[in-house]
Amino acid sequence: MSANTLADAHKLSVPALTAMVVGSMVGAGVFTLPQRFASQTGVLGAVIAWAIAGAGMLMLAFVFQSLAVRKPTLDNGVYVYAKTGFGLYPGFLSAFGFWASACAGNTFYWVLITSTLAPLVPAFGEGDTIWAVLVSSVFVWGFYFLIMRGVREAAAINTIVTFAKLIPLLLFVIVAVVAFDPDVFLGNLTGGYDSGGDSLFEQVRGTMLVTVFVFLGIEGASVYSRFAKKREDVGRATVLGFLSVLALFATVSIISYGVLPMEEIANLRQPSVGSILEAAVGSWGAWFISAGLIVSVLGAFLAWSLMSAEVLFAAAKDGDMPRFLAKSTPKDVPGNALLLSTLGIQLLLVVVLFASGALDFMLDLTASLSLIPFLLAAGYALKIAVTRDGYASVPAGVRTRELVIGGIAVAYTLFLIFAAGTDLLLLSCVLLAPATLLYVIARREQGSLLFTKAGAVTFAVVIAGAVAGVIGLVTGSVSI
Template sequence: MSTTEVIQSDKLSVPALSAMVVGSMIGAGVFTLPQRFASQTGVLGGLIAWAIAGSGMLMLAFVFRSLAVRKPKLDNGVYVYAKSGFGIYPGFLSAFGFWASACAGNTFYWVLITSTLKPLIPAFGEGDTIWAVIASSAFVWGFFLLIMRGVKEAAGINVIVTVAKVVPLILFVVVAVFAFKPDVFIGNFTGGYDVGGVSLFDQVRGTMLVTVFVFLGIEGASVYSRFAKRREDVGRATVIGFLSVLALFGTVSILSYGILPKEELATLRQPSVGSVLEVAVGPWGAWFISAGLIISVLGAFLAWSLMSAEVLLAAAKDRDMPAFLARTTSKDVPRNALLLSTIFIQLLLVVVLFANGALDFMLDLTASLALIPFALAAGYAFKIALTKDGYERVSAPTRQRELVVAAIAVIYTLFLIFAAGLQLLLLACLLLAPATLLYGFARREQKGTLFTKPGWAVFILVALGAAIGIIGLAAGFVSI
């Protein structure tokens, strides 16, 4: 019996889908929050940043929920929403952007985990040495073999890991509450904007990409919507998972301001959650968090690998990517899609050897690539609410409410693109432009028109961005 047949007879419930959302979002990112936030802002900026990110991402959660209900026949939402709303080529860009984001995120995980092991294995350095890359590569291919055993088995492992990795974070919160120093917290409140430092707006803007990164996975239940018992369960799981994770992320980052001065937090070694706990309870705290980080990375790597392969598989089945990516094993594992993902992660690990600040670079690249599918999904939700597509039996107040939610989500994703900055946008174009060859091969297989007029416009913009990116790398105003 194939994996699909097993899942068909045992559909995923709300708790199981919620666990996939939580498991997808709680990865390595949460363990870096104290240092990343303190390097950009103080308590006030942090609170504002979480308010913006929480509200914006909640709107995106509601967007995925409404799309799952209004368009129940659309599976693997991140990809097909973009295609259905804006055409084949934008849909391809969404699929490829989501996939590339997942691969970059998985690369970030291995950079962080090897840098975490530096006290035990000094040769790993900050995760950017040849020995770190060799070790990471071995584990990446080991996970490839594990997932090839079957999607159901890997998903089951992820549920177990999700429970296990939350424990160190809960311990951190409890210890931080008891170690909290009000005077230190007050001293960190403004982040320095009141004494001639960086403005509050720029402080908040500087945190946006890391908030995007830690919330990646919010679309997890939507990606696995075809495995849900009921369509309504997808929306419920997305919102439940999101609110749980938002509370945890905000608590971890804000409580840290009550342990150490901002200047010291900003220079902590990653994973900074472990460094903060070490200050509070001693060296065992750092080791405990490091163990939690390793468990977290393993689970998140599984979840992201599954989601990224599912997206490539769906695009290939819809004939928007080459047909070889639609091939699966007898256990319903998307073999070639998974293999392509593993190869791309391997290439990114090689790039790590030459990157300046590999950890931050991979985090920011991951977040910026994810903005494309998020923005297109939000745009599609706005479009169908505006045109009443799928709202034939829905009351006017409900449609208007969902229209407003989608509009806010669109504004939020556009703000994120602005916050990411021109450099990351150009680097994203450098990946998307050559990837269009895959799109071209797929269109040739189908003997279809390469681009529509809007498709040509989008391609020209992507190609122009890539050209400027190449010039920027040569001139030095764009760097890896």
């Protein structure tokens, strides 16, 4: 058998690629969907929200695919698109925003785990008590030392985590279908907009950040191109995988409206998928979901810990972060970057003690911080399509299609920033402003210009937002 034949034997088919895409996107957030949606909207709002999120996130997936094709040398992370398209400081903000989003996501995991265990350990409360934070901190640092010893996420762990996520969710869907009550479903139809409640638009707006959170990881779908038997299989797998995940997420949230009244779902303990299953089949349902969730989250935490460190490490190797973050251990672990990531998670765990609704706050913060790199990447895709950069030998129809895709992705991301609201935008600035010190150190190490004119304007906007955020926190007009 030739070397090429052996290589082809290890290439993946469309179904196998699709499974990889699904596994990368289904995470812990799906277990919280029923309560998050019911606290904001009814059935009609949920259907509209998933339609908007599905279309918008699919456009973002296509953006990352087209950028991978048009700019194949830009392969050091999402932030590189922001740097290349808009300058050094926006590139830094994108890198730091992506890293901070990963840290907030990892903090969300521990709040969710301790909240899930609260029936066994009441002292954990909603994951926001001192005992919950202390136990979470012990495990966070335990993972740090494990990774520093060279422990990596293995294929076996991936397999276990995937089954731990999907089997309980599929069981939930089956049980919810059996327990489905049409009268309850119809009672949850409007979400109250026809009886003096929030308008349908406001209901949909309130769901947008959770839809972003559950789709985090979509930007990584294009990395599977090197595993494909055919290059075009990646596009098919991305669409099939995305639509499968969208169908699962929408089903989990919408079918719940047929089991319990909206007001009851809105007040359920998280993970609300387990609470609804408990209402349908008894206490074993909640424990079954909880066990699957904990295994899933622990595996995801390991993966995201490595990824958050790699973001800093890659940026430091490019000279966009200070040099000390580019150092690795003899076991090829980016030690300083991992340490900074762990300290970031620890800081956010302390913030949890002061947050109102810690789980929702961390979910929203994770999603809002990811919007900066998403917007800049979409903006870069739109920019190169407008300027024909990288389209010299590309048919006009392809460029027109990618121009439309980039425009929709930019519009969708701007709508998400609007939907996030002023509070989260200002809180993001509060994090980004002091982080600029890392940018200043990196620029001085490179002996290069600190800010371009556009960079200086961007920095001034970030500082103004941070000042407004701090004043808001002090006066109480901005809350966490």
